[in-house]
Amino acid sequence: MQFLILAAGKPSLGYAKEGVELYLNRLRPFGKTELKLVRDGSSQDVSKRLLAASEGCLRIAMDERGELWTTRKLVDLAKDWQMHSVRRIAFLIGASDGHTEELRSRCNHILSLSKFTLQHELALVVLLEQLYRCHTILAGTPYHR
Amino acid sequence: MQFLILAAGKPSLGYAKEGVELYLNRLRPFGKTELKLVRDGSSQDVSKRLLAASEGCLRIAMDERGELWTTRKLVDLAKDWQMHSVRRIAFLIGASDGHTEELRSRCNHILSLSKFTLQHELALVVLLEQLYRCHTILAGTPYHR
Numbered sequence: 001m002q003f004l005i006l007a008a009g010k011p012s013l014g015y016a017k018e019g020v021e022l023y024l025n026r027l028r029p030f031g032k033t034e035l036k037l038v039r040d041g042s043s044q045d046v047s048k049r050l051l052a053a054s055e056g057c058l059r060i061a062m063d064e065r066g067e068l069w070t071t072r073k074l075v076d077l078a079k080d081w082q083m084h085s086v087r088r089i090a091f092l093i094g095a096s097d098g099h100t101e102e103l104r105s106r107c108n109h110i111l112s113l114s115k116f117t118l119q120h121e122l123a124l125v126v127l128l129e130q131l132y133r134c135h136t137i138l139a140g141t142p143y144h145r
Numbered sequence: 146m147q148f149l150i151l152a153a154g155k156p157s158l159g160y161a162k163e164g165v166e167l168y169l170n171r172l173r174p175f176g177k178t179e180l181k182l183v184r185d186g187s188s189q190d191v192s193k194r195l196l197a198a199s200e201g202c203l204r205i206a207m208d209e210r211g212e213l214w215t216t217r218k219l220v221d222l223a224k225d226w227q228m229h230s231v232r233r234i235a236f237l238i239g240a241s242d243g244h245t246e247e248l249r250s251r252c253n254h255i256l257s258l259s260k261f262t263l264q265h266e267l268a269l270v271v272l273l274e275q276l277y278r279c280h281t282i283l284a285g286t287p288y289h290r
Contacts (some may be wrong), residue, residue, distance in 0.1 A: 013272070017169055066262040068213065070272035113212040115277050125160070126271065130261050131229040 001082050002032040003131055004057060007093040007124055016121035018047035023128035026144065030135040035124075043113050046095040047103040054090035059107040061092045061099050061128065064117055066110035075137050082138075084096060093120055115140060146227050148178040148276055149202060151195050152238040152269055154185030161266035168273035171289065175280040180273075191240040192248040199235035204252040206237045206244050208273065209262055211255035219275060220282050227283075236272060238265055 011017045020035065027033040038049040049128060051059075058081065069077075081089060092099070092107065114128050136143045156162045162178065165180065172178040183194040196204075203226065214222075228233060237244070248253060258271050281288045 013167070015160045015163035018163060019158075019267075022158070022160055045156070059249075062209065070209075070260045071262045076248075113261065114271070115215045116219070116258065116271070117278065118215045118276055119278075122164075122271065122274055126259070126261070126263065126267065127146055129264055133262065133264075 001078065001086065002034070002088050003027075004054065004088055004090040005033070005035045005036060005093070005124070005127065005131075006044045007035070007039055007120070008009050008050070008051050009094045010037060011041050011121045011124070012125065013119075014039050016125055019125035020128060023125070023132050026132050027128070030132075030139060033128075033131060035128075036103045040095060040115070043097045043100055045098040050099075051103055051106060055081050057088040057090035059092060060109045061107040062094070062113065062123060063099060063104070063110050063114050064115065064135050066112035068112050070114070071137070072131055074134050078134055078138060086131055090104065092125060094126060096120060101141055118145060146223065146231065147170075147175065147179070147232055147233050149168070149181045149199065149235040150238070150269070150272065150276075151183060151198050152180070152234055152265070153183055153191045153195070153240045156266045156269070157183060158264075158266050161171050164270035165266075165273060168270070168277050170281060172273070175284060179272075180269075186238050187241045188245055194247040195237045195244075196248055197250060199237060201216060202233040202235035203231050204235050204237060205217075205254045205256050206249055206252040207258065207268060208238070208244060208249070208255050209257050209260065211257035213257050216275065216278055216282070219279050223279055223283060236273070238269060239247070241265060244254055276285060
């Protein structure tokens with residue numbers, strides 16, 4: 001099971017870059033987690049790029065109007081993906097004006113990290129922390145604070 | 146209207162410290178927002194310290210089992226606090242094992258930033274980003290990314 005995180009635009013906030021690095025490092029022992037950045041632009045363009053980059057993956061769009069999952073729910077889904085040999089799971093973080101309807105309709109899940117509107121680089125950190133937490137629970141290893 | 150954020154323990158994650166600094170700086174022009182750290186310890190001890198430090202404030206406990214607010218809802222509440230001259234609003238972030246029932250019962254709101262279990266320093270960054278966002282909306286000033 002590999003996680004692919006796709007986001008639009010280069011991170012510009014120092015703390016968010018650091019947070020992303022930290023969790024990508026912590027995720028390393030658990031298998032492949034890859035962060036790929038696509039070029040920023042209009043909702044239309046970014047959605048197309050995100051769809052192209054996630055071809056063949058189970059797709060999860062990040063959207064504040066999506067479902068709210070508990071950590072438990074994410075872990076249960078991850079167990080399911082492992083059991084059914086779903087190899088690649090892509091998390092799609094859009095441009096600031098959101099995803100197109102087409103992208104939303106082509107995703108397996110629409111996930112909301114928070115009902116609050118989160119700055120999208122911060123959303124990326126929250127997502128990575130959650131994937132790290134999920135892996136520690138699956139592996140039964142301690143969570144490093 | 147002043148925001149007082151109370152959290153247990155010293156931040157130890159570099160990126161979170163930086164994120165906290167960034168948003169506290171951005172919040173400065175909008176009036177007083179203060180972060181106070183209380184000594185870490187058992188749920189019992191931390192809850193007592195948080196209650197003592199927030200005496201006289203409208204209290205909001207951060208708890209993943211709490212209500213999920215949209216940014217709009219926070220802004221509407223903030224308008225209400227301004228209108229009713231609620232001077233000090235305290236946000237209480239507990240120890241990793243959560244708040245006591247006593248603390249919960251003495252708070253005006255129980256707020257959940259996410260249904261996901263968030264590392265509590267990351268929760269602090271998310272909260273501060275949200276307070277900054279709230280202030281920019283109230284003031285009608287642009288949000289700096």
